[in-house]
Amino acid sequence: MAANSPAASAGTYRSSRWREHLDTVLPKLTLVPTGAAALIFLYGFIAWTIWLSFTKSTLLPNNRFAGLAQYRFLFKLDTWWVSVTNLVIFGVLYIVICLAIGLFLAILIDQKIRAENLLRTIYLYPLALSLVVTGVAWKWILNPDLGLQSVVRSLGFTHFTFDWLVQPHMAIYTIVIAAVWQASGFVMALFLAGLRGIDGAIIKAAQIDGASLPRIYLRIIIPSLRPVFFSAVILLVSMAIKSFDLIIALTGGGPGYATWLPAIFMYNYGFNRGQIGLGTAAAVLMMLAVALALLPLILSELKEKRRASTR
């Protein structure tokens, strides 16, 4: 018995050591598949895309180095510049209008109204639709022969014209309309959550301080929603830059290439026209654009946080 016990205790000692070891390793082990997948399919393919944009790849990827030739060619293409201009117009209008409508609706809903849940659901519903459905629905609504224009004309206003969908210079704005319709309810939900987080006593305090309601919103409430603006802009920027399916469904990129965005450009050249090198060059520039758009925002927010925490 006495001779037995040291061996037994050594045994349990070893198994508990092993267990302890497992406890520290297991969490890391479970993260490995996700990490590996991200490494290969995200960063791996980003790296590959960047490499391909410097090659002479056409229908199939190849490794013949071409330097900046693809980029030089890209910058000479009218279709590319139309896509970029469209992205600027679409992106700015989409983000600004979504923020404005979202904030406005959120403030209205926050006024302790009746049927709040119902209205909130209604405003949020467009987001539940896929972008393709949204695109098709708006395609019909905006179609001069089927939709809004023909309805208003049949009411007797025979000179009413609303044919942006088929006007090359106006078609991009129809995409703004459909995209705003789809996303502003979502932005409203973000702002509403932010507004609900604001202590109601702040409004009372400001009233006693002598501020009118519009003043209270402009000076106190909207500025304190800063973090919500931050997340909303980040989400909207990324949604704007990767816009693809809505345009395919609504205008198909047309009339002509009037509503191309860089994503459509990239798809067209990379996969339809057999110019993978050119497509990847466009993709790399899109990625840079996202990074450039979001980096200052992220940095300023981080700085703000650090300043608050060190004090």
Add this chain to the structure above:
Amino acid sequence: MSVLTIRKINKTYGNEAVLHDINIDMQDGEFLILVGPSGCGKTTLLNMIAGLESVTGGEIAIDGRRINGLGPRDRNIAMVFQSYALYPNMTVRGNISFGLEMRKVPRPRRSEIVNRVAKTLQIEHLLDRKPAALSGGQRQRVAIGRALAREPSLFLFDEPLSALDAKLRDEMRTELKILHQRLKTSMVYVTHDQIEAMTLGDRIAVMYGGRVQQLGAPQDIYDNPTNRFVAGFIGSPAMNFIPCELAEENGAFGVRLSGGEETRLLPLPDAIADKLKSWGRGKAVLGVRPEHVTPSTAEQQTEAVSCPVNVVEPTGPNTYVFSKVNDVEIIVRCTPGHAPEAGSRAKLEFDLSKALFFDPETDDRVA
């Protein structure tokens, strides 16, 4: 001159009345406390004074001017909220000067006032910070500073200390009292904490069920509560209420008390006895504070009742003994050296000259 006059104020939400016939007259420079359990209407009353809630009936006047229909900004008041309600996007300086800015005070005068207020409250080093970077006590100071900056006729405080931890709350309580003594401003202060009410108030309005149960000086309310609610609410630990029989034996009028063994008749002082005799009923509720019951040291004390000692709780300065009289639990305050042991029996002496009697049905005080 009275700074605040509340006359026959009523408040109803739909069919539900939350305040009934409130009348308060407050003198200039007075520190008035509205105290009561949650749901008694004290915060509603404060919000009505502030103009944040409408008045259903009656009249409120500040500085002799009727203010019923006026908005909060036109009432010449300032308010400190329980949650501080600081503007999160502004610095401390911005918070304090916002009210002045809204009232179009010129910029140089504004910074003068901010500096003066910051000096009074010792928050000069915090002026450029945002509220998120402040501790609870500092936020409370800023909230008070924001109220002070405007020099209103009347300050309203809505449970300003209840969000602080116990130690800080005691410190801030003393600071508030010092501030009031120094500035001599008129303050209405809502709290549910009866210790805050006792220590801070010049006068206390004890509220319950939408009515002011009693309005008076703290010590007066403590010694002479008008009914059982006030008696039980003010004082910690709470007053003991013992249902008992009133009887006369051998010419002595008194109360029958029993600690589970023999029943004793304890004679009452003449003044109380006369009141009870003229009230003329046989049963009453005896109210006696824990400090007016003491364990007897003398062996053969005829006026002491033998009672069980169930629990003994030392708190440092005092030791509280839980016992049972007439089948209800009572608390007795003892000096630590003289506390009986738990599980034993002790003879308890009742100081009946301080005793109060309540009607068992209406809870009103009868003697």
